[in-house]
Amino acid sequence: MAKQNWVISLLVAVCLIGTGCTEQTAKEKEAKAAEIQQKIVKEKKLQEEKKLAETKKREEERKLEEARPVYVNIIDPNTKDKVKTFNTKDLGYITNPENYKVEIAKLTRELARGTESRPGYDKRMVLDKLDGNGQVIKGIPQTILDEEELAEKIMLASEKGGDVEIPLYINASGYKNEDAAHLDEVVIASYTTYFNSGVVGRTKNIELSAEAINNVILGTNDYFSFNTTVGPSDAGHGYQKAAEINYGKLVEGYGGGICQTSSTLYNAIDQLAVTYVEKHHHSLKVGYVPKGRDATVSYGGKDFRFQNTSGVPLILKAIVRNGSLTVEVRTSTAYQDQVKKGI
Known part of the structure; x- marks a missing residue:
């Protein structure tokens, strides 16, 4: 009996010892799990703080980058001087890209065509001319600033900045030097108008123009401008006062009569396949050409301009006799059969 009780006591003790070990192991596991969870939370918090710091840093860098000026320099191709410098961001390159394009278009237009205070790069052609001895008096080539090309160059440089050279295209007169002496060989178009040679001022103005x-x-594809060719019709250039049409009224003014020259030229050149760039009618009917066949001009204002698209080089002849003005268009015998006539 005593032995049996001892065995039972031993079994109870063993059970009690086993139960205690089990409880201790569970608590350790719980503590370990809690510790791991705390580490995860802490690591997650550190990652979030790091991410937030990086985001903040990038935002600060972005603001600094936006605040940094980006300069574009417009360079004259001839002198290599800076003609214009601007900060692209001031013009809205980042904040308003559509408006930026508008501003760049405005800038290129002003550089090409000029402003009230500064001339532009575009230059009309001053055509070559023969003197009394048949020698060529050189004019001035046509100069064109390609506005679209300049705008594209500026857009490419707008992000990082830099120098942009103005694209200028210079076109010389379209004829060969050896042709000059032969261009008056054949008359291919002419027109004559008449005036009262007793009116001194008007006669003088017609003669000068x-x-x-x-x-x-x-030359082939050359552009002719009456105002550029004739120049100012004022007293300083020898012109006199005579009757002229101004806003529907007949008034006295320097250069009165030069429109007869431009209109006579128009009726002669119109017989060829030229392309008109600018042409205007008087506000009143004139007597020296049929209705609708006049071409009024005013230096600094209305002009008579056309391009020689007849296919061959030409030369103009203007002949003033007693009371008549004849404008002839001539070319060389070699080109006679190649001339394109007007419709």
Whole structure:
């Protein structure tokens, strides 16, 4: 009996010892799990703080980058001087890209065509001319600033900045030097108008303007401008007062009569396949050409301009006789059969 009780006591003790070990192991596991969870939470918090710091840093860098000026320099291709410098961000390159394009278009237009205070790079052609001895008096080539190309170059440089050279294209007169002496060989178009030679001022003005266009060479695809060719019709250039049409009224003004020269030229050149760039009618009917066949001009204002698309080089002849003005268009015998006539 005593032995049996001892065995039972031993079994109870063993059970009690086993139960205690089991409880201790569970508590250790719980503590370990809690510790791991705390580490995870802490690590997650550190990652979030790091991410937030990086985001903040990037935002600060972005703001600094936006605040940093980016300069574009517009360079004159001839002198290599800076003609314009601007901060792209001031013009809205980042904040308002559509408006930025508008501003760049405005800038290129002003550089090409000029402003009230500064001339532009575009230059009309001053055509070559023969003097009394048949020698060529050189004019000035046409200069064109390609506005679209300049705008594209500026857009490419707008992000990082830099120098942009102005794209200028220079076009010389479209004829060969050896042709000059032969361009007056054949008359291919002419027109004559009449005036009262007793009116001194008007006669003088017609003579001066006719002399200005006489012997002017029109190369293939050259542009002719009456105002550029004749120049100012004022007292300083020898012009006198005579009747002229101004806003529907007949008034006295310097250069009255030069429109007869421009209109006579128009009726002669119109017989060829030229392309008109600018042409205007008087506000009143004139008596020296049929209705609708006039071409009024005013230096600094309305002009008569056309391009020689007849296919061959030409020369103008303006002949003033007693009471008549004849404008002839001539070319060389070699080109006679190649001339494109007007419709």
